[in-house]
Amino acid sequence: MLSVSEIVSGESYEECRTTADWLMSSTEVRPTVGIVCGSGMGGLAKMLKDPQVFKYSDIPNFPRSTVHGHAGQLVFGTLKGKPCVCMQGRFHLYEGYPIQKITLPMRVFKLMGVETVILTNAAGGLNQDYKVGDVMILKDHINMPGFAGINPLAGPNDDRFGVRFPCMSDAYDRELQRLAHDVASELGYNKFLRDGVYCVVGGPSFETIAECQMLHRLGADAVGMSTVHEVIVSRHAGMRCFALSLITNLAVMDYDSEEKANHEEVLETGRQRAEQLEKLLSTMVARLEHNNNNNNSF
Numbered sequence: 001m002l003s004v005s006e007i008v009s010g011e012s013y014e015e016c017r018t019t020a021d022w023l024m025s026s027t028e029v030r031p032t033v034g035i036v037c038g039s040g041m042g043g044l045a046k047m048l049k050d051p052q053v054f055k056y057s058d059i060p061n062f063p064r065s066t067v068h069g070h071a072g073q074l075v076f077g078t079l080k081g082k083p084c085v086c087m088q089g090r091f092h093l094y095e096g097y098p099i100q101k102i103t104l105p106m107r108v109f110k111l112m113g114v115e116t117v118i119l120t121n122a123a124g125g126l127n128q129d130y131k132v133g134d135v136m137i138l139k140d141h142i143n144m145p146g147f148a149g150i151n152p153l154a155g156p157n158d159d160r161f162g163v164r165f166p167c168m169s170d171a172y173d174r175e176l177q178r179l180a181h182d183v184a185s186e187l188g189y190n191k192f193l194r195d196g197v198y199c200v201v202g203g204p205s206f207e208t209i210a211e212c213q214m215l216h217r218l219g220a221d222a223v224g225m226s227t228v229h230e231v232i233v234s235r236h237a238g239m240r241c242f243a244l245s246l247i248t249n250l251a252v253m254d255y256d257s258e259e260k261a262n263h264e265e266v267l268e269t270g271r272q273r274a275e276q277l278e279k280l281l282s283t284m285v286a287r288l289e290h291n292n293n294n295n296n297s298f
């Protein structure tokens with residue numbers, strides 16, 4: 001159970017600055033790439049060379065991860081020679097955190113010098129062509145909680161992070177999507193790679209059949225409980241974003257189906273595809289150029 005002080009504090013510019021300064025005085029790594037690992041996909045962090053690990057509970061202002069399958073630590077190191085920071089375990093709305101707390105690490109990334117944010121998640125497939133084990137490159141998102149006013153940028157805007165009304169039609173960097181396709185074809189991963197629209201829901205209950213049908217009709221190819229809030233805050237701060245969904249289960253779309261979504265299935269599929277995902281992302285990181293269209297400076 002979260003205490004009241006854990007829930008209400010820690011997302012102002014000053015608090016993010018305190019956290020970034022604390023981390024930068026604790027490590028010499030100056031990351032330009034920030035990675036957020038989804039459920040069962042924390043293995044990417046193990047690829048970092050000379051890792052320096054900080055438990056979330058030891059980092060000032062950081063929330064703690066409460067989900068099974070999420071380690072709850074920040075790992076600094078180099079991946080194929082690029083300085084990186086990797087979140088092993090992320091925060092979700094369904095854990096009870098206010099949305100600004102969930103996205104605090106993105107602002108800390110920005111203040112540490114991160115230019116590119118790479119996110120992974122587990123998602124349910126809505127697109128009828130998708131199979132369990134497919135990997136979807138996010139080309140866009142639908143922010144369901146956002147329609148109800150639950151947006152990490154709601155409230156006073158701090159111009160030091162970004163503008164009041166940030167554009168989201170370029171949320172997912174197209175060059176990085178192209179790079180992912182290039183790398184995937186070199187590695188022979190094309191057969192399970194897709195491009196699609198990710199819809200975020202609040203959870204923690206999985207969607208009903210009627211909800212899955214509705215989301216599919218609205219244009220979503222996959223549904224999950226993360227990523228979009230982090231992307232919104234990253235784009236607000238001028239970092240470029242690339243995100244992948246591992247399709248861990250197929251959303252139940254008809255009343256005759258005996259299928260039921262469950263978290264164990266999500267973790268097991270993650271374990272099976274993890275190595276290929278790690279190879280794809282680490283090869284992409286090796287080829288990243290410095291981001292020149294960073295529209296924000298500190």
Ligand code: HPA
Nearest residue numbers: 122123124223224225261
């Ligand atoms: N729905 C929502 N979130 C998910 C799912 C799903 O079917 N699978 C993995 N995360």
